[in-house]
Each structure stands twice: as structure tokens, then as C-alpha cells.
Amino acid sequence: MRNRKIYKYTLVLLLFIAFVSNNAMGQGPPITADKPIMLSEGTFIAKTLTEYRSTDFGDFTRVPFMLHYIFNKNALVAVHLPFVTYDFAPGFGVDGSGFGDMNVLLKYQFYRKDKTGKTFRVIAKSLQNLPTGEKLDIHDMATGFYKGYYAIVAGYETIKYGISGEVGFNHSPEDDTDELKINLGFGLPLLKPVYPVNQINLYFEYSYVRATEIGADMLLYAQGIQYARKRVTVETAIQIPLYQTNLHHGNRKYSLLFGARYII
């Protein structure tokens, strides 16, 4: 029995190592935040960022499949198809799983200033939340309501560090959950920047959400690490609340995130 367990762990470990060494590659943006830099036109990027979230109302997992396409040097369109599992605390709902809210993302870069080894860019961003999920009131996972998010993202990236900031408004016409969102991300490469890509990046990310209609606030901090080699990136992060009040969807305890990206 003990041997079987060891074999099982060994197999999982080997599969993980094989995945990291053969496939790990990709993009280097923040994990929970966003940045304005896009790769060259005609590029597809397949991504996933699984989030396991623990809250007062229960534990939820969102596993999205995301496909991004840069159809022009200044523009990107993406579709996010999430699968959500929910395990509500007693009295808050019924457990289950299914498709969450689908997202359609558009980005347009309207400002670019390049220097040797550094760049500053600003983009406009729109994220349409389509009500394909059940009406479960799981924030950003499955709400079953249409929402339109509009933001400006700015970023300064050098080969020594990266900073990105985002300010946006989430308009929710069908329920009273309009939100102001502010994200701030700092990235720090731990290895000397070389090409072909071989990077380990640390990320420090802050996310602030203000539900304007109900007066609720939430400030989250995420600490992440990312490994990128050639066309693959794998990443993981932990996100914890620094401050939260009056949340209608339950106080956050923590979130664990695991992601991978592949440039097709």
C-alpha cells in the first residue's frame, strides 16, 4: 500500500517535471493583474489559470481555457471558457459544477514609447462577461449576469523590472454590483534576461475592488512566481485579502492559482 502511494507521487512528480521541462514556455505578464504588452501580430496564445478560492460561503474552483489572438500589432481578441466547481458551506447553496461565465476580451494599444531595453505602453481594454454560468453569485466566476468591464492598462517594462497598473469599471446592468477595479503589479526577473527565453520571475500584485452601489471594498495581495522557457510559461501564486468589508459574496480567505501559457 505504502509502495503504491510512493509510485503514485513519483509518477505525478515525473509528469510535472516532464511538463515543465518540455512545455514550460511562454509569456511573461503578471499573474492576477494585466499588462499592456502584446506579442507580434498573428500570434495565438493558449492559456489557463486555475483558481482555487476559499471564502466564508464555500470553496470554488475555476478552470478556464483561454485563447488569445493578436490580430494586429495593436489589437488583441480573446475568449475565456471557464469550468467551475462549487462547494458551498452549509446554508449557502448546493454543491456542483458546470460552465462559468464566458468572457470576451478586447485590447487596443494606443500609446507606445520604446527605448533601448525598455518600453512604456498604454492600452484600452474591454472584458465582456457573458451570462453562461449559473446565477451562483461567485465573484468573477459564475454570476449568470451580463457585465461589461472597461479599463485602461499602462505598463513600463525594462529588462530589470516591470510595473503595470490598471484602472477600470465593471458595469453590471442586471444587478447592483457595479465595481471600480484597480490593479497594480510589479515583476522582478531573477535570472539575467537572455534570448531564447529562460526566465524566473517574481510577481507582487495588488487588486482593489470597490463595489460602488453597495459600498463594499476588497484589497487583495498576490505573490506569484513564474518560470518561462522558450514558448511556455508555468506560474503559481497565492492571493490573500489585506482588507475587505461588506462583501455580498462572502469574505475571501485565500486563493491559490496555477497557470500555464503556450505561444502557438
Added chain:
Amino acid sequence: MKIIKISILASLLFLFMGTTEATAQKADRDNYTVMVDGLGCPFCAYGLEKKFKELKGVKGVKIDMETGQFDFTFPADRPLSIEQVESQVDAAGYTAVKTSIKRADGTVLKSEEKLKTLDENALVTEEIYVFGNCGMCKARIHKAGNELESVASVNWDIDTKMLTVMYDSSKTTISEIEEKMAEVGHDTKNEKSASDVYEALPGCCQYERSN
């Protein structure tokens, strides 16, 4: 014994053919060097290479993250113009600052002069010692060298501090190139930079000056 001899001969023949082919291939390719701004991370470099790989035939890609120097070769029978190269960099989402092309026949084109060529017969390559420390020094030295109209190419080695420079000797001299280096804060064996220029360099670039 006979089999061994035949094998050795076959191997030598194979090696010879391989070398000849490689040399022929090298001679049939143009060398491109583009100084690219905006490469803030290695993923940006990936985007740049990917865009150029759309031009079938791009090989020998090298991208220096610190200086933004992007080198590649392309078949000489399908020459790319400076405009084509720079618009491809732009399509990748970055900025081409300077481009130089060394054709397989020795002709050199530079972006500032567009199709005006340097005198091939007067091109000479020399090495000079240039003081400096880091990647930022390298970027500054390369930029200064490339600003000289009669310089075809520059390459400064961080470890040896030697600057390899190819220039049109009918239009400039090695002294003029050394003066240019001193102007941007980098001493050479024969030219000293002004103290205020040296002191204005970032801390990491302030090399130890010789007396």
C-alpha cells in the same frame, strides 16, 4: 581493414562536402543587423523573431536583450530592403532605430543613408580598446559608433573591452571613431572623455579610469 579505410575516406569526404556547403551557404546570405528599441523582456524578443520567421529563409537569429541588437541572415537571392526590415520590426510591435545590411557581395547599406552605399574597397576593420563595464555601456558605445555615417558596423566585447569597428577609410579615421567614444563618456587608449561627461554616466558604467 578495407572497410575501415573506406569508412575513413567516406567520413572525410562527407566532412569536406559539409564544409564546402556551409561556406557556400554563408556566401549566399546577406547579414542584417537592426538596433531595436522596446525589447523590455525576452518575450518581446520572441515576438520579434516570430514575426521575422514569417519571411521564409531567416536564419542565425541572435538578439541581445541589453543592447537591442538583432542579427540574422537571409538568402542573398531574395534581398530585403531596409524599409522591409524596419516595417517588419514595426509589425512585430517594436521600433527599429538603425539598420545595416551587409550583402553577400560585400556591399553595405545603412538605414540613415538608405540606399547609399559605403565604398566597399575602402572598408577596413580595426579593433580599439574602449573603457566600459556593462550592457548599458555596450548599448551606448554601439549607438555612438553607428551614429557615424562612415561606420558600417560596431561590436564591443564586454569582457575584452575591444571594439571591432568596420568603417569606410576614405571618409573617416580611427581617431575620429575614438573621439566619438570619448564624447559619450568612454575613454580609449588615445582619447579621454571630459570629466563632467564621465561623471554623468550611470554608476554601473563608471569604469576605472587609467592615469
